Amino acid sequence: MQQTDINTTCYHCGVECEDDRIEFDEKAFCCNGCKVVYEILSENQLCNYYDITKTPGVSQKSKHKTSTKFSILDQSEIKSKLVRFTNGTETHVSFFLPQVHCSSCIWLLENLNRINDGILNSRVDFALKEISIIFNEAKTNLQQIAELLASLGYEPHLNLNDIASKRANSVERGLIYKLGIAGFCFGNVMMLSFPEYFSDGTVDHQLKTIFNYLNLGLSLPVFFYSATVFYKSAWGGLKKSFLNIDAPIVLAILITFLRSVYEIVSGIGAGYLDSMCGIVFFMLIGRYLQDRTYRKLSFERDYRSYFPIAVTIKSSNNEEENVPITKLKVGNRIIIKNQEMIPADSILFTGEANIDYSFVTGESAPVRVTPGEIIYAGGKQVGSVLEMEVVKDVSNSYLTQLWNKDVFNDHEEKKQSYVHAISRYFTLVLFVLAAITAIYWAVNDSSRILNAVSAMLIIACPCALLLSSTFTNGNVLRIFSRNGLFLKNATVIETIAETNTIVLDKTGTITQTGAMKVNFTGAKLSESEKQLIRSLASQSAHPYSNAISDFLPKTKGTKVINLVEVPGYGLEAAIDSNVIRMGSATYLGVDIDQLSNAGKVxxxxxxxxxxxxxxxNTYREGVENLIDQLRDKYSLALLSGDNNAEKTYLSGIFADESVLNFNQTPESKLRFIKEYQMTGKKVMMLGDGLNDAGALKQSNTGIAISDEINNFSPACDAILAGNELQNLPTFIRYAKATKAIVMASFMISIAYNLIGLYFAMQGTLSPVIAAILMPSSSLTIILFTTGMSSLVARFWQMK
Structure with missing residues (x-):
C-alpha cells in the first residue's frame, strides 16, 4: 500500500497538513475551516480565485467562530458609527481587513456580490487593507456581511475607535477643492493678463477694463476660499504670540489683493492678481504633497484603536449578552475567551488565567493569575474561558493611564522648525527695508511711497522661502516612506538630524517579533522522543511551547491523553504509554540556581x-552592524522590560559606556528619557508596544518599530518597518543632508527676492516683472529641491 504523504499542503492556504488532513473533491485541506471556504467558493463558481495565485487563502485553522460575535453590528447605536452613507435602502460601509495580502484576495473580495446578492458592490484599497461595500438593506445586513467575510478568512478588524468616531477625510477633500479652484483661477487670470503684459497701447481701453474686472472676479474665490488655509495658520500663530512663516505670506496676499482692487477700481492699472493667485496656488501644492505622504497612517491613536468593539457580559439570570464596550460598567461580570483582550481592570472569579501582557509590558511570557487577583486591561487570555468582574471603568484602567500621562496631554509641537525662525528674521528685515524705502521716497518723491512699499511687500513674499522647505521635505517624506520610514510631519526630519543620543527597546525592536531561537542541551534525543516532546508542546499556546514545537521536526501527531497544564509553569500528559513532562525547573523539581533558569524549558x-x-530571542538581521555604526557617533542606551538573561550577549555588541537597563517599567523608561534630556541630550527613542509609548512621546524623536505598518503603533513621531531598522544610520545621514539642501534653496529664493526688491524699491515694478519673477522663482525652487533630494537619496542607495 502506498503511504500517503503526510506533508501535503492545504489547497486553500498552503499550510502543511499534518495528521489532521482532510480530503475533499480530490484536494487536501489542513482543517475543516479551509474546506468550508473552498466549498463556498465552489458553490458560487468562484474557484478562479485559486488560478490567480497558488494557495492564496488565509488559514482557518485557529479561527474561533461564535454565533453572536457580530450580532452587535446591527444595533442602531453601533451601526450609525460604522455606516458612511445610507438612504434607507442603499448603505455604504468600510471594514479593515488585515488578512488581505495578494491579488487573489482582492479578486475574491470584489466578487462578494456573487456569494451574497444583497451586496451591490465591493472595492478593496490594498494599501489601506480596507474594503468598501455597498449593500441593499432589504436583502442583507452588517452582521451577515461581517460573518461572510469571516467565513472566507477575512474577519473584519473591529475596535472601539471605529464606533467612537468616524474617520473623515473632509479635511483632505477641502484642500483638494481649494487647490483646484486656485489652479483654475490662476491659469485664467494669467491668460487674461497677457494683453496687459505685452500691449503697446494698441489694446482697446474698454477691453482692458473688462479683462481687469474678470481677473478681479476670478481672484475672489482664491482670496476668500483657497487662501483660508494660510489665514487660519497665521492667526493661530498670532494668538500664541508666534509669527510663523504663514504670517508674511498672508500679509503679501492681503497687500497684493487690496492694491490690485484699488488699481482696477480707480482705473490706474491692472494690479497683481496673477501674482496673488500664483502665491496661493503654489503654496497649496506644497501643502498637499506634504500632507499626502503620511495621510494614510494613524499616529495619534489611543486605547480605543485596539480594544474590541464589544464584550460578552453575564446577566443576572446567567445569560450571555454582547454589549458595546462603551456601556461596560463597574460590577459587570464579563466573559473572556481564548485570545481575547481584557478591556478593563477586573477581578478573576473562575477559570485558569494565563495572561499575555506583552502589549503592556513587552515581556512575552504569560503570567498566571489566580482567582481573586486583578487582571489589568490590555492583557490577553491564553487558554480557557474566564469569568471576571469589572473593578474600573475602561477610561480609568491601568492601560489608559499610560496614555493619560502629562506627556500625552501636551499637543504642542516639540520643536518649531528653523524655517519659522528664518521667516521671522526675513519679515523683520523686509519691514526695515520697507520703512527705509518709505522714508527715502517721502523726502524725494512722496508720490512713489505707496507704489514702492506695497510692491516690496508683494515681490518679497516668502513663498519661495517656504517652498524651499515644503517641497524638499515633501520629497524627503516620500523617499523615507518608500524605504519603510513613515514620518509624522516634516519637523521630524529636523529632530532626526539633531539627534546625538539613541535609546533602544529590546523586545520587538532589535529582536524579531514572533521568532525565537531554540537550542537543546542534554542527551541526544531519538526520533521517537522528539515526536513525543513535539506532540506535548503542540498542546499549549505558550510562546515557549510554540517555539519548541516549531523547532522539532514535523511528524505525524500522536494521541495525547490526560493532559494537564499549569499555566506559567509547565504541562504533562501520557503519550504512547509514556509520561512526558516539560516546564520550568521548579515544575520538574530540578535543583538549580533560579538566576540561570531564565529562558529554559x-x-x-x-x-x-x-x-x-x-x-x-532572535535578533533582527544586521543588528550587530547597526550598533557598530551607531556607537562611534552617538551615545547609546538599551531599555528593556525583559530580564537580563541576554545581558552578556548585548554587552558584547554595545560600547562599554553604553547603558543597559533591564526589567524596566513604562514609568522608568519615561523617567530615563527625561533625565537624559535634562543634561541637554537630543534623544531618539526606538521602541514598540504600549509600554514604550510614554518614552516615545517624551523623546525628541520617537520612532515606533513595527513589522506591520497598518497595525497599531503607539504615539510617536515616526513608524519604521522592522526589516529596515538596519538602515537607521542612512536615514539619519539623509535627514542631515536635507537641511543642507533647504539652506541652499533658501539662497536661491533670496537671490530672486533681491532682484525683485531692486525694482520694487525704485517704485518701478511693473506687472510683467512681477509675473515673471513670482512663478519662475517657485518653479526653480521646486526643480532644485526635488532634484537634489532625489539625487542624494540615490547616492545612498535609497529607493
Whole structure:
C-alpha cells in the first residue's frame, strides 16, 4: 500500500497538513475551516480565485467562530458609527481587513456580490487593507456581511475607535477643492493678463477694463476660499504670540489683493492678481504633497484603536449578552475567551488565567493569575474561558493611564522648525527695508511711497522661502516612506538630524517579533522522543511551547491523553504509554540556581530528566552592524522590560559606556528619557508596544518599530518597518543632508527676492516683472529641491 504523504499542503492556504488532513473533491485541506471556504467558493463558481495565485487563502485553522460575535453590528447605536452613507435602502460601509495580502484576495473580495446578492458592490484599497461595500438593506445586513467575510478568512478588524468616531477625510477633500479652484483661477487670470503684459497701447481701453474686472472676479474665490488655509495658520500663530512663516505670506496676499482692487477700481492699472493667485496656488501644492505622504497612517491613536468593539457580559439570570464596550460598567461580570483582550481592570472569579501582557509590558511570557487577583486591561487570555468582574471603568484602567500621562496631554509641537525662525528674521528685515524705502521716497518723491512699499511687500513674499522647505521635505517624506520610514510631519526630519543620543527597546525592536531561537542541551534525543516532546508542546499556546514545537521536526501527531497544564509553569500528559513532562525547573523539581533558569524549558520522559531547551530571542538581521555604526557617533542606551538573561550577549555588541537597563517599567523608561534630556541630550527613542509609548512621546524623536505598518503603533513621531531598522544610520545621514539642501534653496529664493526688491524699491515694478519673477522663482525652487533630494537619496542607495 502506498503511504500517503503526510506533508501535503492545504489547497486553500498552503499550510502543511499534518495528521489532521482532510480530503475533499480530490484536494487536501489542513482543517475543516479551509474546506468550508473552498466549498463556498465552489458553490458560487468562484474557484478562479485559486488560478490567480497558488494557495492564496488565509488559514482557518485557529479561527474561533461564535454565533453572536457580530450580532452587535446591527444595533442602531453601533451601526450609525460604522455606516458612511445610507438612504434607507442603499448603505455604504468600510471594514479593515488585515488578512488581505495578494491579488487573489482582492479578486475574491470584489466578487462578494456573487456569494451574497444583497451586496451591490465591493472595492478593496490594498494599501489601506480596507474594503468598501455597498449593500441593499432589504436583502442583507452588517452582521451577515461581517460573518461572510469571516467565513472566507477575512474577519473584519473591529475596535472601539471605529464606533467612537468616524474617520473623515473632509479635511483632505477641502484642500483638494481649494487647490483646484486656485489652479483654475490662476491659469485664467494669467491668460487674461497677457494683453496687459505685452500691449503697446494698441489694446482697446474698454477691453482692458473688462479683462481687469474678470481677473478681479476670478481672484475672489482664491482670496476668500483657497487662501483660508494660510489665514487660519497665521492667526493661530498670532494668538500664541508666534509669527510663523504663514504670517508674511498672508500679509503679501492681503497687500497684493487690496492694491490690485484699488488699481482696477480707480482705473490706474491692472494690479497683481496673477501674482496673488500664483502665491496661493503654489503654496497649496506644497501643502498637499506634504500632507499626502503620511495621510494614510494613524499616529495619534489611543486605547480605543485596539480594544474590541464589544464584550460578552453575564446577566443576572446567567445569560450571555454582547454589549458595546462603551456601556461596560463597574460590577459587570464579563466573559473572556481564548485570545481575547481584557478591556478593563477586573477581578478573576473562575477559570485558569494565563495572561499575555506583552502589549503592556513587552515581556512575552504569560503570567498566571489566580482567582481573586486583578487582571489589568490590555492583557490577553491564553487558554480557557474566564469569568471576571469589572473593578474600573475602561477610561480609568491601568492601560489608559499610560496614555493619560502629562506627556500625552501636551499637543504642542516639540520643536518649531528653523524655517519659522528664518521667516521671522526675513519679515523683520523686509519691514526695515520697507520703512527705509518709505522714508527715502517721502523726502524725494512722496508720490512713489505707496507704489514702492506695497510692491516690496508683494515681490518679497516668502513663498519661495517656504517652498524651499515644503517641497524638499515633501520629497524627503516620500523617499523615507518608500524605504519603510513613515514620518509624522516634516519637523521630524529636523529632530532626526539633531539627534546625538539613541535609546533602544529590546523586545520587538532589535529582536524579531514572533521568532525565537531554540537550542537543546542534554542527551541526544531519538526520533521517537522528539515526536513525543513535539506532540506535548503542540498542546499549549505558550510562546515557549510554540517555539519548541516549531523547532522539532514535523511528524505525524500522536494521541495525547490526560493532559494537564499549569499555566506559567509547565504541562504533562501520557503519550504512547509514556509520561512526558516539560516546564520550568521548579515544575520538574530540578535543583538549580533560579538566576540561570531564565529562558529554559526542562523535559522529563518517564520521570527521567533528558535535558532542557534554551530559548532566546532572535535578533533582527544586521543588528550587530547597526550598533557598530551607531556607537562611534552617538551615545547609546538599551531599555528593556525583559530580564537580563541576554545581558552578556548585548554587552558584547554595545560600547562599554553604553547603558543597559533591564526589567524596566513604562514609568522608568519615561523617567530615563527625561533625565537624559535634562543634561541637554537630543534623544531618539526606538521602541514598540504600549509600554514604550510614554518614552516615545517624551523623546525628541520617537520612532515606533513595527513589522506591520497598518497595525497599531503607539504615539510617536515616526513608524519604521522592522526589516529596515538596519538602515537607521542612512536615514539619519539623509535627514542631515536635507537641511543642507533647504539652506541652499533658501539662497536661491533670496537671490530672486533681491532682484525683485531692486525694482520694487525704485517704485518701478511693473506687472510683467512681477509675473515673471513670482512663478519662475517657485518653479526653480521646486526643480532644485526635488532634484537634489532625489539625487542624494540615490547616492545612498535609497529607493
Amino acid at each position: 526542562y523535559v522529563s520522559i518517564n520521570e527521567q530528566i533528558v535535558g532542557y531547551f534554551t530559548i532566546t
